[in-house]
Amino acid sequence: MHILLVEDDDRLAAALTASLARHGHQVVRAGRADDALRLKDGADFVLLDLGLPDMDGLEALRRLRRVSAVPVIVVTARTEERDVLRGLRGGADDYLVKPFRTAELIARMEAVVRRGTRPLAAPGPVVVTAAGGVRIDLSTRRLEVAGRPVELTRREFEVLALLAREPGVVRGREEILDAVWGDVLLSASRSLDVHIAGIRAKTGRPGLIETLRGTGYRLAVGSVAAPEPQPRARAERETAGPAGPTAATPLDPESGTAGGCGCAS
CATH class of the missing domain: 1.10.10.10 (Winged helix-like DNA-binding domain superfamily/Winged helix DNA-binding domain)
Incomplete structure (x- = not known):
């Protein structure tokens, strides 16, 4: 695969590039978010660090997701639950905390790719x-x-x-x-x-x-929406006759209409 590695740490980027190359991947490295957004079109996969010098990685992820569906795994030292949730909600396919084993990263990448190349389930309604x-x-x-x-x-x-x-x-x-x-x-x-x-x-x-x-x-197969409030004018029409509000009129059990009216209530 052609992998876009977005990482500002030179030593980590070099080590990870070498490891990925040994597994047969071609790696292009970007040290800044703006470079990553420019290079995205040639990538089959993106590994995204969050601590970038020109832009927060979560913002870079949001911008990337507006224009691309390329698979993304966030690789970062941020361990706070808030960052994990924001990364996943922002469009990351997975979130991996540093330090990590290269074998685990490769396995997660393969899982993401595998998921994207097989059907979700048996054929069903469109x-x-x-x-x-x-x-x-x-x-x-x-x-x-x-x-x-x-x-x-x-x-x-x-x-x-x-x-x-x-x-x-x-x-x-x-x-x-x-x-x-x-x-x-x-x-x-x-x-x-x-x-x-x-x-x-x-x-x-x-x-x-x-x-x-x-x-x-x-x-859910039943109703899940909260009932919408009726507009005031509509509510008044349903409870008022020609001359103004009147007592409710019993419905004709046969027709389901108000007695003597002949029209749907």
Whole structure:
């Protein structure tokens, strides 16, 4: 693979470049974020450090994700949970803390690539309509909520797509990690939880993906949207007659209309 290594530490970059080359990879190194954004088009994979001299690596990741879906693994010394969550939510496919073993990095890269080259699941519906006005187009990877497009990261969409192929069917945690990350050993990490939370937040539908504690997740098939308040004018029309508000009129049990009206209520 052609790997773009974004790392400002010369010694670490040289050592990592040599290790990756021994595994048959071609490495281009960028020591600054602006150089990385310029060189992105020739890369099959990006290894991104966060401590860059010209721009925070998380901001560089956000800018990269606006224009490219290239796989990205963050490799950094930052161990704070906040940074891990921001990296994954910002579009990283994985997050690896320094110091790390080269063999582990290679394995994680292979898992990311493997996930991107195999189908998510058995053939199923192309377009899925879920509760809360959610429309998922699996062929074009488009998501709409109430008619408006919603942007997800690549991994977030893959998680959603896996659940959407069989709405209401529970998918186990390890099953999702194996299908989307290619690594069930990540079950102890929070990667899946972070991506589920991201989907819920971006869609504005907290109940779209249901959590079954100790079992897994499923795409909701019932209503998950909070009831919208009725406009005042509409509410008044529904409770008022021609001359103003009146007492409620019983419905005709046969027609389902207000007695003597002959029109739908």
